[in-house]
Amino acid sequence: MPPAQRVWAIDALRGLALFGVLAINLDTEFRRTVFEQFLAPPPESAVDHMAATALSFAFEFKAISLFSMLFGVGLAIQHERLADHPRGGVLLIRRLLALLGFGLIHMFLIWNGDILTEYALAGFVVLPALFAPARLSLMGSVAFVFAYAAMPWIPLPFSFPDGGWLTHHALEARAIYSSGSFLDILRLRIAEVPQIAKLHVYIFPRTLALILLGAWLWRSGAIREMGKRPAALLASGLLLTAAGLFLTAQEKGYFEWHPDWAHASPALRFALSLLNGMTPVMTAFGYAALILAASGYGRARSALQWAVPIGRMAFSNYIAQSAILCLLFYGYGLGWMSNTGAAAGLGVACGLFAIQAVISRIWLRTHRFGPLEWLWRTLMYGQRQPWHRPAGSKRTASVVSRH
Structure with missing residues (x-):
């Protein structure tokens, strides 16, 4: 697979x-409030139940796992491009500091489900590994996978809210988010951050594992080697996806096998925790393998072309999604939170994404980067970066990525 095709x-x-x-953010943190996902779901129509089940099977923890791995790939690409720069390490630190700033602004002023802050902090942990042999990134990834599997047994300096707090807070949060003013929602958003931060601390080892894995996939040349065997890559993708979805169904209780946790040995409990933690990653790997395999076939590549511009502007589109969903679902906007089912929410996600795909394609015809990608790059280098494409340039958004 040629370099430009790999980046495509x-x-x-x-x-x-x-x-x-x-789709998952809308379903779990806009259509309803963030802590409601830990409570029993209310009665819903058959159509909404089907939509919620499809979202859970296809995307829950899988999409964010893939996104996290790709963040690691992107970090490794930046490190590679700056390898000969005399201030390469400093620029990478500036890049992560800028991302941290964006994340904190996003978290407190727009939406507290932000993932950018965690990525920036994880990036600082991962950064030293980029200057070491690639195999250390893989070893670190494996170590953090085991650490994540052991989290249920690791004493934490905090406790999670109990059922009573969750029920009370869910009712209060729904009322404020669906009908409150901007200031009411801002106060609640800030007040929720400490509890949400606990969730981020809990999953932080998994995030580190995925980012390190993505970095290793790029630095080791594994992505290039996989691209040389499209048939094997396709078969692996189908197998991993099928296995991941099967294990997802088992974890959600669609099969009668249930471990007797009360009498299970510590080794069995740890093994099951490891399996449950790796199931979304396995599925995400399957998705990635299928897309990488498809990129080697002309027709499939053409069918996927629409996703490239929105992927190149992922940072801008991610923030825009948060701002737009706030306007649609919060009280200072249309207040849809109180009366939107899972099926309607999925329809909103598809519509919004389609609009962003069109806008991204049009934007990249005349610009090198998305708006926030450009600002991020400018903050990283400390000087204004070129934004518009040169007149007559034949380079398109489908050829290379600049961020």
Whole structure:
């Protein structure tokens, strides 16, 4: 797989992963409030139940796993491009600091389900590994996978809210988010951050594992080697996706096998925790393999072309999605939170994503980067970066990624 084609496939992957992130975020944190997902769901129509089940199977924890791996790939690409720069390490630190700033602004002023802050902090942990042999990134990824599987047994300096708090807070949050003013929602959003931060601390080892894995996939040349065997890549993608969805169904209780946790040995409990933690990653790997395999076939490549521009502008589109969903679902906008089912929410996600795909394609005809990608790059280098494409340039958004 030539270098430009590999980056094309990564941009397509990023765009498709962003749709999964959008669909899940809308379903779990805009259509309802963030802590409601930990409570028993209310009665819903058959259509809404089917939509919610499809979202859970296809995207829950899978899309964000793929997105996290791709962040690691992107970080490794930046490191590679700056390898000969005399201030390469400093620029990478500036890049992560800028991302941290964006994340904090996003978290407190727009939407507290932000993932950018966690990515920036994880990036600082991962950064030293980029200057070491690639195999250390893989070893670190494996170590953090085991650490994540062991989280249920690791004493934490905090406790999670109990059922009573969740029920009370869900009622209060729904009332404020669906009908409150901007200031009411801002106060609640800030007040929720400490509880949401606990969730981020809990999954932080998994995030580190995925980012390190993505970095290793790029630095080791594994992505290039996989691209040389499209048939094997396609078969692997089908197998991993099928296995991941099967294990997802088992984890959600669609099969009668249930472990007797009360009498299970510690080793069995750890193994099951590891399996449950890796199931979304396995599925995400399957998705990635299928897209990488498809990029080697002309017709499939043409069918995926629409996802490339939105993947190149993933940062701008991610923030835009948050702002737009706030206007649609919160009280200072249309207030749809109180009366939107899962099926309607999925329809909104598809519509919004389609609009962003069109806008991204049009934008990149005349611009090198998305608006926030350009600002991020400018902050990283400390000087204004070229934004518009030169007149007469024949380079298109489908060839290379610049961020």
